[in-house]
Amino acid sequence: MLPLPRGQDFYIFPIVEENIRAYTPPMRRATLSLITLVVFFASLSASAQDWAKTRLDASPRHREYVTLKHGDRSLQAFVVYPEVSGKAPVVVLIHEIFGLADWVKEMADELAAAGYIVVAPDLLSGSGPNGGGTDSYPGMDAITKAVSGLNPDIVNADLDAAADYGRKLPASNGTVVSVGFCWGGGKSFAFAAHRKDLTAAFVFYGPPPSEFASIVAPVYGFYAGNDARIGATLPATIEGMKAAGKKFDPVTYNGAGHGFMRAGEDPANNNPANKVARDQAFTRLTSLLKSLPASHSSTAAPSSAKPSSRDAKSTAAAASCHSEAATATM
Numbered sequence: 159m160l161p162l163p164r165g166q167d168f169y170i171f172p173i174v175e176e177n178i179r180a181y182t183p184p185m186r187r188a189t190l191s192l193i194t195l196v197v198f199f200a201s202l203s204a205s206a207q208d209w210a211k212t213r214l215d216a217s218p219r220h221r222e223y224v225t226l227k228h229g230d231r232s233l234q235a236f237v238v239y240p241e242v243s244g245k246a247p248v249v250v251l252i253h254e255i256f257g258l259a260d261w262v263k264e265m266a267d268e269l270a271a272a273g274y275i276v277v278a279p280d281l282l283s284g285s286g287p288n289g290g291g292t293d294s295y296p297g298m299d300a301i302t303k304a305v306s307g308l309n310p311d312i313v314n315a316d317l318d319a320a321a322d323y324g325r326k327l328p329a330s331n332g333t334v335v336s337v338g339f340c341w342g343g344g345k346s347f348a349f350a351a352h353r354k355d356l357t358a359a360f361v362f363y364g365p366p367p368s369e370f371a372s373i374v375a376p377v378y379g380f381y382a383g384n385d386a387r388i389g390a391t392l393p394a395t396i397e398g399m400k401a402a403g404k405k406f407d408p409v410t411y412n413g414a415g416h417g418f419m420r421a422g423e424d425p426a427n428n429n430p431a432n433k434v435a436r437d438q439a440f441t442r443l444t445s446l447l448k449s450l451p452a453s454h455s456s457t458a459a460p461s462s463a464k465p466s467s468r469d470a471k472s473t474a475a476a477a478s479c480h481s482e483a484a485t486a487t488m
Contacts, residue, residue: 252342
């Protein structure tokens, strides 16, 4: 069943019931009505990722939405802080082709629980109806089309704004990495080719960029065994990164399908390999993050500049509480 447009949940029932009455013998109407409603609610729940939202709502960690500004653009980002006593690395989390959905925010919270400040920008900010972001679109198909059509240069500029914001936070130790899934995995790889002061890039089942020569940071890949669309790009990516003298460390999880990080957490998942891959990949990700060096500086180079470029300006808005809307200008 296709996901339903948001805001139309209560209009589907007259349509369903009308079809049942028109095409179903009277004695079967009650049974089919019940089946239709069960399927409808199951589909709606899966589309909304309610299980992820439930987990996120139970989290004790501080989370907030901030507005990042660069040029004439305003960008919404979801930020989660770890409960730690010292300064922490920053993870720029790049969403799937499904936008800043509940699972992405729940994953941001999971990484914060592991000890990292997570900045997850909504890359659809301003492009939706009435200038909204992911939540303003009428359904998943519209979100997918919108994400697919995003300008790569604007995406990199948005990710720069998120990285600059995270690096300037008083709680940041100056280390910034990118982590992306699916479409976002490809953007994490591309961001490594764009930004010179990135400490590392983590690519979950995403395609490679068009060139590797400009990559400075090590790139770590996480791929699914049952995902030929992306897996078929791996041999050329490995060879290209090797020829360019870049560090690329990919791991493929046999039996897992594309999107296994989300699918492996979904209670409706029916492929055990997705759960195994998700757990192993998360352990690998957090272990690699722990091994990264800290720059111990919140004034490292912004955007794609060299590390010796201008100091970043501090921003008092970064320490805002839940009740305040933080805004940072990049």
